[in-house]
Amino acid sequence: MTSIHSLEIPKPKNWQDFEAITLDALRLRWGSPNLSANGRPGQKQKGVDIFGPDDIGRRIGAQCKRYAKPLKIEMVKAEVENSDAFEPALNAIYIATTRDRDTKLQMEVRMYSDKRVSEGKSAVGLLFWDDIVGSLGANPSTFKSHFPNFTLPEAHAFHRDRLLAALNLGYFGSHLWDYAELIHGEFGWMANTDPDEFQIVLSIVRQCSHSFLPASERDAVVASLDEIVAIMNTEEVLNRGDWEKIQTLSKRVSKRLVSLSSVPILESNTLEVGRRLGAINHVQDDEVGAAQSAELKRQVDAILPYECAKRTAKKFAEADKMEYSYGYRWAPKVFAYVEQEIRFANPMRR
Known part of the structure; x- marks a missing residue:
């Protein structure tokens, strides 16, 4: 499907626009109607064109620059110091800026921002044309x-x-x-896991397959699930060959x-969010790092209506701050949140 970023949106020809x-x-990006233009033409603005609170109440400013030439770190520093x-x-x-994204400049600005913050000064960020257009499209x-x-392209x-x-x-x-290994393997035995839990998982997958998969894929998946259930329901103790078949x-x-x-694409992205959370739940033994959490949050933001953004940020912060944010604790918490938001989301607010 066509996205807003695939449209050739013309860049403004003057700084006022x-x-x-x-x-x-x-205002849309941060849900902050109190952001305001600073002063009027001819007045000294002290390096700030827009000011006000962002979505978490920080005092932020923005300097708008229509650069014809590539933006350099020296130019950023000059504006920031003003x-x-x-x-x-x-x-x-x-x-x-009306310029396109520049990975080298982004890295330089991140390092510059970290240095300023360590000195007790304001943090620094970049907003490229794609960022601005994307936020406006909300x-x-x-x-x-x-x-x-x-x-704008119609929403999914x-x-x-x-x-x-x-x-x-x-x-x-x-x-x-x-799941089969977790519930019926050594860990499940030690944790006294209910063996029927795997049957519940099979039931969930079977039901969701009927409501989601194309017919050709659905029939093949359901047939495999039915074979597993038939093996699991035998009255005899399962042997090694049975488990290899499962x-x-x-x-x-x-x-x-x-x-x-x-x-x-929206459904595919949602499937991928579930898959990644499942991988963290089962495969990742160590704690979920900040970069990994931020990437998952970006993916979750992409599948949920934009009105969920603040709640998503809060839920990820809570998961990250758990005393032991190991994958098997972190992932279920985030999964439950995403499932809840989809279940009760307003479909008209995408």
Whole structure:
């Protein structure tokens, strides 16, 4: 499906339009209607075009620059140092630019920002044209007021049941054999795990397969699940050959689920979020690091309506701050949150 970033949105030809676009984009980005333009043309602005609170109440400022030439770190530093005179002091200053993303500059700004923060000064961030356009697109009517000749791509239809099925298939179905080992293996025996839990997992995957998978994939997956259930329900004690058969069938199911290609992008992304959370739950023995958490949060933000952003940030912060944020504790907490948000999300707010 076409995304807003695939549209050739024209860059503004004057700084006044760019500042107005950036102001509306940041109000939407942070859900902060109290962001304001600083002063009027001709007045000294002390390096700040836009100021006000962000979504967590920090005092932020933004300097809007329509650079014709590539933006360099020296130019960023000059603008940031001008903002140091702004009163009251800012917690963060952003340089908003019509330029495209630049990984080298982003790295340089991160290092520069860390140095400033260690000195008790404001943090520094960059907002490129894609960031600004993406934030503006959160509200189609606001976007239309700046770009009347462009129509945003229609949002994906929000099929709640299909998204829930995709999440569960990723979380449970993509790791079916891991669940079998966890419940019936040595760890399950030591933890006195209920052996019927694996049957419950099989039931979840079977039900979600019926409501989500294309017919050709569904029939193959359900057939494998039925074979597993038949083996599990035998009255005899399962032998090594039985478990090898269950392993083969389980991995066959998981392979089909992770290789799906004929589903809409939102559903595919939801399946991937479930799969990654399941992998952290089963495979990762150590704690979930900040970079890994941030990447998962970015993926979750991409599948949930934008109104969930603050709750998502809070839930990830809670998971990260657990005394022992090992994968098997961290992942279920995040999974339960995502499932809840999909279940009760407003489908009109994507």
